[in-house]
Amino acid sequence: MTELSINVNGQSQVVNVDPTTPVLWVLREHLGLTGTKYGCGKAICGSCTIHLNGTPIRACITPVAACTSGKITTIEGLSENNNHPVQKAWVEAQAPQCGYCQSGQIMQAVSLLKNNTNPTREEIKSYLSGNLCRCAAYMRIINAVEIASKIS
Amino acid sequence: MEGQIKSKGISRRKFVGIIGGGVVFLVSAWKLAPNLFLDEEGNQINSSTDFEGQKVTVWVQIHEDDFITIYNPSSEMGQGSMTALAVIIAEELDADWSKVNIEQSSANPSIYGAGWGGRGRSMITVGSRTVSSYYNTLRQAGAQARFVLLTNAAKSLGVSIDELTTEPNKVIHKASNRQMSYGEIAKIVKPMDDVPDIAESKLKKPEDFRLIGKIGPRFDIPSKCNGSAQYAMDIKVTNMVYGVISRSPVYGAKPILLNKSEIINSPGVVNIVELDHGIGLITDTLELALKIKPKLRIEWSTGNKAENFNSFDAYNTYPEIAEQRLSSGNVLSQKGNISNGLKSGLRTYSSDYKNDFVYHAQQEPLNALVSVAADGQSAEAWVGTQAPGNNRNAIAQELGIDPSKVEFHRTYLGGGFGRRSSSDYVVEATKLSNVQKQPVKLVWTREDDLQYGMFRPQSLQRMEASVDNSNNIIGWKHIIVGTGNNLLGSGAKPQFYSIPNLHVEVRNINHGVRTKHWRGVGHGANKFAIESFVDEIASDLSIDPLEFRLKLMKDSPRAQNVLRTVAERANWQSPSANGRAKGIAFAERSRSLAACVCELSVDKDSGRIIVHKIWATLDAGVVVQPDNAIAQMEGAILMGMSSILKESITFRNGQVEQSNFDDYNILRMDEVPDSLEVHIIPSKVRPTGIGESGVPIIGGAIANAFATLTGKRLKHIPFTPTKVKLVLES
CATH class of the missing domain: 1.10.150.120 ([2Fe-2S]-binding domain)
Incomplete structure (x- = not known):
C-alpha cells in the first residue's frame, strides 16, 4: 500500500492503495465516482473511458501510479450542471x-x-x-x- | 437527481393515513381504497375495508405541492418500460406529465406483479411483455385514482361528480368556473370505502390520449448521461467487503482448493467460501479480490456430462437425429397430414440451417450486493435484475427465512437480455454473505460472465417443404435438433403463413451445458431458418420473395400490411446499385408483427458482409412511447445483426473457448449501416411486445440479400468472413 495523490475533476485526492491498482477501481471503489464503468478489464470495450490530461484512456488497464502527475476527468467532472x-x-x-x-x-x-x-x-x-x-x-x-x- | 431510481420505494416509509404532505392511493385492478396502507414489509395495515382475498396494489402518490409519484414495478434495463408504465397511469389519471416522478416499487409480486399466461402474479421483466401485460391494469389504476380525486373534489365543491371534468392535474367545475388542483385535493382527500371499477367505456378513447403515443423522452436518460444512474455494481454500503468466485470451467465440476492456507493468510483476504461449483474469495478491496483470484489452485472433479462435449463435433450427430421417426421429439405444431403433404407436392425442398451458441454479453457483468443479518434471520439485497420476485424468494430459501424478511432494492440493469432473469448470481452473493455475516458485493469479471455463461442454444434446423402446381406450399416440416429444451422452439411455428400440412418438432439433446433465454429466445435462430427457406423456395420457383410471402399470408391482412409497408419504404421493386442486393424477411414475436428489408454488399477479398441500409416496420398495437419503440427496434435489429454476423460460443471438452470481447466479437460502431429506418404502423388495438421484435427479422433479411447478390446461400450463423469466403468459393 502506498499513499498516492491524484487530481480528479480538479480536486486533489489522496488514496492508500497498491500503485499497480487500475485507476478504475480507485475512482469507483475508493473515491465513489461510479459513473466510470467496468466492462471487460482489458481495454476492449471502452466503458471505463476517462480523460488523463484531456486524452481518453481506458481506466481498467491504467495503473493509478501512471496518473499521479496528470489531471483526470471523469463523467462526473465533465460539466457543472450536466450541460456539456x-x-x-x-x-x-x-x-x-x-x-x-x-x-x-x-x-x-x-x-x-x-x-x-x-x-x-x-x-x-x-x-x-x-x-x-x-x-x-x-x-x-x-x-x-x-x-x-x-x-x- | 432526475431520473434516478429510488430503491426506497413506498414500503420503507411509514404511511398511516395522510402523511408527509401527500396521499397514497392504493389501487387494485378493480378497487381503490386510500385507507389501506403498507408497513415497512409491504404488508397491509390499517384496513377498514374488507379486501380479504383481493390483491391490493399501490401505484400513485399525490403530493400537496401538486407533484405526483408513480411506482414502477418493471425492471429498467434500457427498454424504457419504467417510463411507459408511468405514462399509462398518468394518462387515465389525467396527470400533468411535467409533475410526474417515477420511483421503483418494492419487490413484492403479490402487490406489484402482473398476471400473464395464467400463471398468477409475478414480477419479472421478460418476453417483451411489460407494457402489454400491465396496460389494462394500469389504465384502470389511473382511472380509479382519478375517480377518488373527482369524488373528493365533488364533496369539497358541493357539486355532483357528474358535473366535473379534469384537465392535467386539475379538476374543473365548468358551471361555477371553479377548479381544484390535484395538490389541493391531496390536502383534503378522505379515504373511500369502495371504489367502483371504471367501465372500459369510461376510459379514454385512443383519439383523446394526451400522453400515450406522445411522450418522447425517457425518465432515466438524463441520469445515464452524467454518471449518476446507479447500477448494482455501483452500490456501496457500510462495512461492505468484496467477493469473487472461481467457478468450474466445465459445468458440474466440483472444486477442491489446494492452497487454502496460503490464500487465507494473504493480507486483505477476509474469508474463503467453498461452494459446490467454485471457490468464493472474500477480501477487503475489489482490486485485491481480482489479484488473488488467479492464484487459487483448484482441482476440479471429473466425470461430468459436459466434459466430452465439443460443440462443432456435435453438429455431426444432429442430422441422424433429424432423420428419426416423426414425433419422436416434442411436437410443437401439427396440421393436416404432413406425410401426404410432403409426398403429394409437385416439387419438394429440403435444407439444413445451423446456429452456434451465443452469449448475452450485457455490458454490466453480473453482480449482486447481499447483506445477511448476524442472526441469519433477515437480509437486504441490491440487485439489477429482471426477476426481483424470484430473487427475493431465492435469497429467502437459501437462508430458510420468509421472503418478507428480505428487503430487496432494485437498481438499473446494465443490460439483461434474458441473463438477468435467473437467480444464480444472487444466491451466490447470499451464500458468501451468509458465511461472512457482512454485506458482500459479489462481482463477476467479464471472463466469469462469459465462461460461466448460459447461452442461446446451438441447433440444427432441418426444413422440408413441398409445393403444388399452383406454387402453393402444401407441406412444411421443421425439425429442430439441439440442446436447450423449450428454448429451442419459440418462433418455430410459422403462424402467419397458411400451409395446410404442417409439422414442427423439437428434438432435444442434453450436452450438459447451460442454456438460457437470449433476447427473442428461439426466434432468432428459427426465423432465420424459416425466412431463408421461404426465399430458397421462392427463388427456385422464380417468384419474387415479397409476392411469395404475401400469398403465404393470404389469411392475415395485418401481416401482409406489415410486409407490404416495409417493401414500399425500401423501394423493394427498384434494383439496388451494382454490387449490392436487398433481402426481405418477416417475423412475429410477443404478438407483434415486424418485417425488414436490408441492402448489403460483400467484400470478396475479406469475406466481410457490409450492411448498408435497413428498413423495418412494426405493428405492435397501441405504442405508448413511439420514439422509444423505434429505439428498441434499432437496438434489437443491430443486436440481432451482431449475432448473425459475428457471435459464436464454442465448447471444447466442455470448456468455453472464448473469454472476453477480444475473442467473442460483438458489433462495433464502424459496422453499423448508413441508415436504419423504422416505421411504426398506427393502431388502436391493445399493445403487444416490442423489445425483442427486431431480433428475428434481420437474419433472414441478410441471408436472403446475400443469396440474391451472390447466388450462394449462407446457412450457418454467424456469417463470419471465413465462412463467407468458403461459401463464395464453393
Missing part, C-alpha cells in the same frame, strides 16, 4: 438504452469533438469503434455526436 454540449446532445438524441456504456461513449465523443469540431459520419464511427454498446444504440450515439458538433 455532448451531454445535452445525448439527451436530445435519447441515445442511452441500458446506459452502462454511455459514460465511456460520452468521454470518447468529447475527445473526438475537441480535436475535430465537425466530424464526418465515418470519422465518428471510426473514433468511437472502441466503445461497445450491447444494446446497440449506435445509430443514436452517432446522431448525438452529430447534434453535439452542431451545438458546441
Whole structure:
C-alpha cells in the first residue's frame, strides 16, 4: 500500500492503495465516482473511458501510479450542471438504452469533438469503434455526436 | 437527481393515513381504497375495508405541492418500460406529465406483479411483455385514482361528480368556473370505502390520449448521461467487503482448493467460501479480490456430462437425429397430414440451417450486493435484475427465512437480455454473505460472465417443404435438433403463413451445458431458418420473395400490411446499385408483427458482409412511447445483426473457448449501416411486445440479400468472413 495523490475533476485526492491498482477501481471503489464503468478489464470495450490530461484512456488497464502527475476527468467532472454540449446532445438524441456504456461513449465523443469540431459520419464511427454498446444504440450515439458538433 | 431510481420505494416509509404532505392511493385492478396502507414489509395495515382475498396494489402518490409519484414495478434495463408504465397511469389519471416522478416499487409480486399466461402474479421483466401485460391494469389504476380525486373534489365543491371534468392535474367545475388542483385535493382527500371499477367505456378513447403515443423522452436518460444512474455494481454500503468466485470451467465440476492456507493468510483476504461449483474469495478491496483470484489452485472433479462435449463435433450427430421417426421429439405444431403433404407436392425442398451458441454479453457483468443479518434471520439485497420476485424468494430459501424478511432494492440493469432473469448470481452473493455475516458485493469479471455463461442454444434446423402446381406450399416440416429444451422452439411455428400440412418438432439433446433465454429466445435462430427457406423456395420457383410471402399470408391482412409497408419504404421493386442486393424477411414475436428489408454488399477479398441500409416496420398495437419503440427496434435489429454476423460460443471438452470481447466479437460502431429506418404502423388495438421484435427479422433479411447478390446461400450463423469466403468459393 502506498499513499498516492491524484487530481480528479480538479480536486486533489489522496488514496492508500497498491500503485499497480487500475485507476478504475480507485475512482469507483475508493473515491465513489461510479459513473466510470467496468466492462471487460482489458481495454476492449471502452466503458471505463476517462480523460488523463484531456486524452481518453481506458481506466481498467491504467495503473493509478501512471496518473499521479496528470489531471483526470471523469463523467462526473465533465460539466457543472450536466450541460456539456455532448451531454445535452445525448439527451436530445435519447441515445442511452441500458446506459452502462454511455459514460465511456460520452468521454470518447468529447475527445473526438475537441480535436475535430465537425466530424464526418465515418470519422465518428471510426473514433468511437472502441466503445461497445450491447444494446446497440449506435445509430443514436452517432446522431448525438452529430447534434453535439452542431451545438458546441 | 432526475431520473434516478429510488430503491426506497413506498414500503420503507411509514404511511398511516395522510402523511408527509401527500396521499397514497392504493389501487387494485378493480378497487381503490386510500385507507389501506403498507408497513415497512409491504404488508397491509390499517384496513377498514374488507379486501380479504383481493390483491391490493399501490401505484400513485399525490403530493400537496401538486407533484405526483408513480411506482414502477418493471425492471429498467434500457427498454424504457419504467417510463411507459408511468405514462399509462398518468394518462387515465389525467396527470400533468411535467409533475410526474417515477420511483421503483418494492419487490413484492403479490402487490406489484402482473398476471400473464395464467400463471398468477409475478414480477419479472421478460418476453417483451411489460407494457402489454400491465396496460389494462394500469389504465384502470389511473382511472380509479382519478375517480377518488373527482369524488373528493365533488364533496369539497358541493357539486355532483357528474358535473366535473379534469384537465392535467386539475379538476374543473365548468358551471361555477371553479377548479381544484390535484395538490389541493391531496390536502383534503378522505379515504373511500369502495371504489367502483371504471367501465372500459369510461376510459379514454385512443383519439383523446394526451400522453400515450406522445411522450418522447425517457425518465432515466438524463441520469445515464452524467454518471449518476446507479447500477448494482455501483452500490456501496457500510462495512461492505468484496467477493469473487472461481467457478468450474466445465459445468458440474466440483472444486477442491489446494492452497487454502496460503490464500487465507494473504493480507486483505477476509474469508474463503467453498461452494459446490467454485471457490468464493472474500477480501477487503475489489482490486485485491481480482489479484488473488488467479492464484487459487483448484482441482476440479471429473466425470461430468459436459466434459466430452465439443460443440462443432456435435453438429455431426444432429442430422441422424433429424432423420428419426416423426414425433419422436416434442411436437410443437401439427396440421393436416404432413406425410401426404410432403409426398403429394409437385416439387419438394429440403435444407439444413445451423446456429452456434451465443452469449448475452450485457455490458454490466453480473453482480449482486447481499447483506445477511448476524442472526441469519433477515437480509437486504441490491440487485439489477429482471426477476426481483424470484430473487427475493431465492435469497429467502437459501437462508430458510420468509421472503418478507428480505428487503430487496432494485437498481438499473446494465443490460439483461434474458441473463438477468435467473437467480444464480444472487444466491451466490447470499451464500458468501451468509458465511461472512457482512454485506458482500459479489462481482463477476467479464471472463466469469462469459465462461460461466448460459447461452442461446446451438441447433440444427432441418426444413422440408413441398409445393403444388399452383406454387402453393402444401407441406412444411421443421425439425429442430439441439440442446436447450423449450428454448429451442419459440418462433418455430410459422403462424402467419397458411400451409395446410404442417409439422414442427423439437428434438432435444442434453450436452450438459447451460442454456438460457437470449433476447427473442428461439426466434432468432428459427426465423432465420424459416425466412431463408421461404426465399430458397421462392427463388427456385422464380417468384419474387415479397409476392411469395404475401400469398403465404393470404389469411392475415395485418401481416401482409406489415410486409407490404416495409417493401414500399425500401423501394423493394427498384434494383439496388451494382454490387449490392436487398433481402426481405418477416417475423412475429410477443404478438407483434415486424418485417425488414436490408441492402448489403460483400467484400470478396475479406469475406466481410457490409450492411448498408435497413428498413423495418412494426405493428405492435397501441405504442405508448413511439420514439422509444423505434429505439428498441434499432437496438434489437443491430443486436440481432451482431449475432448473425459475428457471435459464436464454442465448447471444447466442455470448456468455453472464448473469454472476453477480444475473442467473442460483438458489433462495433464502424459496422453499423448508413441508415436504419423504422416505421411504426398506427393502431388502436391493445399493445403487444416490442423489445425483442427486431431480433428475428434481420437474419433472414441478410441471408436472403446475400443469396440474391451472390447466388450462394449462407446457412450457418454467424456469417463470419471465413465462412463467407468458403461459401463464395464453393
